[in-house]
Amino acid sequence: MEKIFSTTVHNLDETEKLAEKFASLVRDNNGAFVCLYGDIGAGKTAFSRFCAKHLHVKEKVTSPSFVIINEYHSGDLPVYHFDLYRLENEGVKTIIDELTEYTKDGVLTLIEWAEFSDTELPFDRIEIKIGYVSDTERSFDFYAIGEKNKKLVEGLKH
């Protein structure tokens, strides 16, 4: 998968600015399917929450750890937020067919702990890898599969 854009943010405000920009590109793109990677506390939920906020979702996005999916319909487009942590590797494979439903245009799907291999996940997507640098600093690497997604992520450069 092609790495398109990398940046390091220095605090939570900068994470919000990055998510705001990303959200506006998602809106222009009429949705996206996004997998988020990173250790516990990296900021997957924080980034998801800021994306939803800047798509004008009224509710506060919380971690869906115990329900697998939360959905929000009060914003510019429907936001589906998955946390697959509890499913572990084997379980994740069992929901790939169901996930395909969430790849449609016009929705933003955000997935935490999507430990899929490339062969397992047969659709275009964006992958965001978040790395812990220090207490408040995080690295963000954006990858994309598919022309539309590449263009979307390219938009982060300017």
Ligand SMILES: Nc1ncnc2c1ncn2[C@@H]1O[C@H](COP(=O)(O)OP(=O)(O)O)[C@@H](O)[C@H]1O
């Ligand atoms: N620059 C930053 N970006 C994201 N989170 C940050 C940042 N600096 C500090 N944090 C803190 O790190 C934690 C990230 O938690 P969370 O988003 O729940 O992580 P994850 O979903 O990856 O487990 C939060 O407590 C958040 O306030």
Ligand SMILES: [Mg+2]
């Ligand atoms: Mg989380």
